[in-house]
Amino acid sequence: MNLGLNQSISQKIEQKLQFKLSQRMQQAVKMLLMSRLDLSQHLELQLEENPFLDEGSEEELDQQGSELEELTNSGIDNVDKGSEENIDSSQVAEELIEPSDPEPDFGWEDFLDDSISPSERLAFEYSETDGRPQDLESHWSLQDSLLNQIDIITLSEREHQIGVAIIGNLDEDGCLAIYDPIDDGNTYQSKVLNPTEEIAKQIGCEVEDVEDVLIFMQRQFEPVGVPFRTTEETLFLQAKAYGVDNPLVTDIITKHFDALKQNQIRQLAQALHVKTDQVLAARDVISTLDPFPGRRFMPSSSKGQSASERSIIPDVALERVEGKYRAIVNDSGMPRLRLNQFYVDMMLNDFKKLDKQTKKFLESYRDKAIDLLKNIDLRRQTLARITEAIFEVQAGFLEKGVNGLKPLVRREIADGVGVHESTVSRATSSKYVQTPQGIYPLSFFFSAELDTDSGTISTTTVKDKIEHMIAEENVAKPLSDQAISDSLRELGIHAARRTVAKYREQLGILSSSKRRRKWD
Known part of the structure; x- marks a missing residue:
C-alpha cells in the first residue's frame, strides 16, 4: 500500500541578519550591572590578569590620556583601522543604550542574573599597606573562632576530637544539625538525625x-549559646549565662515556646496562671536574646546582619553646583587603572622590532585594556546621567523627604535619557546614592502610583504613611487594615483594604491581631 509519503534530505543557503554584541559590548553591559563592590573586584582581577594594565595616580591618568588616543589610533602593523578599538566611547555608548536595538542573540540571563551578589555593601577597612579601602573585610568565621578556642583549652585527645567534630557539624547559626539525604527517585529530602549519636x-x-x-563547650565557649540543638536550648543557655532570674521566662522558653511564637499571650497567661502583663514582660526579656548567635560571624552581606552592622558606601553622590544638583560617581577606593607605561613605550617606539608572536601578545592585551578603560568611563557617564534624570523628577524628595516623592517608572527615565529601559534597570540595580536626606538605593525612587483626590501619589509615600500610622497606634487596640484604609481615605488617598494589607506585608509588619500587646 503506497501512502505517497516520501522523505528526502536537501541543503539550501539563506541569508539571515543577526545582531551580536562584541566582547567589549558584552563587558560594558556586565559592568553596568555591577555594584561598586563587584566592579572593584572585577577591576582588581583585570589588573592581575592583564599585563598591559597598571595602577596610577590621578595625575598619571591625566597625563596618559593623549597616549591612549595615540595608541588606539596609531598605524601599528597588523592593526585594522576599522577594528573595534578605533570606535570612540560616544559611539560605544550609542550602541549600548540605543532604545531601538533588536534583541541580541546571546543569553541576557548571563548579565541579568541576580547571582552577581545582591549587592549589599560590605564594611570597608583601610589597609596599612596602601591606604585603599579594602573590598572585603577580613572574615573570621564561627568555626574559626571555636577552633581557636578549643586549641587553647586543655582537653584529652578524644575530647578534642569530639569538639572538632561538633564544630564541623555546626551551621551558620551555630546549630548542631546532621542530616541524612533521602532520594526516593521522585523527590530529594533529608532526615534529621540525632547529632550526638551520629x-x-x-x-x-x-x-x-x-x-x-x-555541655562543656556551651558553658565555656563564645558566643554564648553555641553550640545548640534547638532554638529553645540556645535561648535557655543565654538566659542562664546572662543571669536572668525569672522562672516565668524559663518556663516559657522550655515548655511553651511554640505558643510564644504564635503570639498566644492570653492562652499562655491562662496555662501558666499569671497575668498577661507578666507574660508580656517575660516576652520582652526573651526578645533580647539571640536565636541565631552564630550569625554575628557572617559577612556583612549575609542574611541576618542589621544595617548598623555594615557600612553602606554610595555608588554616586548628589552635589549642589550653582543651584543645581549634579551626580558625582564615587570612585574613591577603586583601582585607578592606566596603561602600563613600559608596554606603551614598547608599542609606540619599538613595535616593528618585535617578533610576530610578541606583537600578537601585546595587541591582544592592549585591545582588552583599552576596551576596559573605555567601559569604565562609559559606566561612569551612564550612571551619572540616569541619576541626574531620576532627581529631576524626584527633586521634591531632596527638600521634603519621602513625602516629596512622585510616582516614577523606569520607562519614564529611559525615555528622558534616551536609553533602553533595560539600561536603566541595570544602572540602578544594587546601586546606592547619597542625598541630602541620607543614603538610599536608587531603586527606592521608582514606584507605582495611587489615585488621590488631587491626582496621584507614589506608593512609596503611601507605605511611609502606613508605617507611621502603625508606629503611633495604640498597642492595646492596633489599627486594622480597614481602619488604615479609612484613615488614608480621609487624607484623600484611595487605597483599598487589600492594598493596605499588601503594603503592610511588604513592610514586614504583622497583622493587627499579632501586633496587639494587651488583652482583657
Whole structure:
C-alpha cells in the first residue's frame, strides 16, 4: 500500500541578519550591572590578569590620556583601522543604550542574573599597606573562632576530637544539625538525625562522651549559646549565662515556646496562671536574646546582619553646583587603572622590532585594556546621567523627604535619557546614592502610583504613611487594615483594604491581631 509519503534530505543557503554584541559590548553591559563592590573586584582581577594594565595616580591618568588616543589610533602593523578599538566611547555608548536595538542573540540571563551578589555593601577597612579601602573585610568565621578556642583549652585527645567534630557539624547559626539525604527517585529530602549519636558513631565513643563535651563547650565557649540543638536550648543557655532570674521566662522558653511564637499571650497567661502583663514582660526579656548567635560571624552581606552592622558606601553622590544638583560617581577606593607605561613605550617606539608572536601578545592585551578603560568611563557617564534624570523628577524628595516623592517608572527615565529601559534597570540595580536626606538605593525612587483626590501619589509615600500610622497606634487596640484604609481615605488617598494589607506585608509588619500587646 503506497501512502505517497516520501522523505528526502536537501541543503539550501539563506541569508539571515543577526545582531551580536562584541566582547567589549558584552563587558560594558556586565559592568553596568555591577555594584561598586563587584566592579572593584572585577577591576582588581583585570589588573592581575592583564599585563598591559597598571595602577596610577590621578595625575598619571591625566597625563596618559593623549597616549591612549595615540595608541588606539596609531598605524601599528597588523592593526585594522576599522577594528573595534578605533570606535570612540560616544559611539560605544550609542550602541549600548540605543532604545531601538533588536534583541541580541546571546543569553541576557548571563548579565541579568541576580547571582552577581545582591549587592549589599560590605564594611570597608583601610589597609596599612596602601591606604585603599579594602573590598572585603577580613572574615573570621564561627568555626574559626571555636577552633581557636578549643586549641587553647586543655582537653584529652578524644575530647578534642569530639569538639572538632561538633564544630564541623555546626551551621551558620551555630546549630548542631546532621542530616541524612533521602532520594526516593521522585523527590530529594533529608532526615534529621540525632547529632550526638551520629558523632559518637563517627568517632567510636559513647554518646555520653559527646554530651559531656557539648555541655562543656556551651558553658565555656563564645558566643554564648553555641553550640545548640534547638532554638529553645540556645535561648535557655543565654538566659542562664546572662543571669536572668525569672522562672516565668524559663518556663516559657522550655515548655511553651511554640505558643510564644504564635503570639498566644492570653492562652499562655491562662496555662501558666499569671497575668498577661507578666507574660508580656517575660516576652520582652526573651526578645533580647539571640536565636541565631552564630550569625554575628557572617559577612556583612549575609542574611541576618542589621544595617548598623555594615557600612553602606554610595555608588554616586548628589552635589549642589550653582543651584543645581549634579551626580558625582564615587570612585574613591577603586583601582585607578592606566596603561602600563613600559608596554606603551614598547608599542609606540619599538613595535616593528618585535617578533610576530610578541606583537600578537601585546595587541591582544592592549585591545582588552583599552576596551576596559573605555567601559569604565562609559559606566561612569551612564550612571551619572540616569541619576541626574531620576532627581529631576524626584527633586521634591531632596527638600521634603519621602513625602516629596512622585510616582516614577523606569520607562519614564529611559525615555528622558534616551536609553533602553533595560539600561536603566541595570544602572540602578544594587546601586546606592547619597542625598541630602541620607543614603538610599536608587531603586527606592521608582514606584507605582495611587489615585488621590488631587491626582496621584507614589506608593512609596503611601507605605511611609502606613508605617507611621502603625508606629503611633495604640498597642492595646492596633489599627486594622480597614481602619488604615479609612484613615488614608480621609487624607484623600484611595487605597483599598487589600492594598493596605499588601503594603503592610511588604513592610514586614504583622497583622493587627499579632501586633496587639494587651488583652482583657
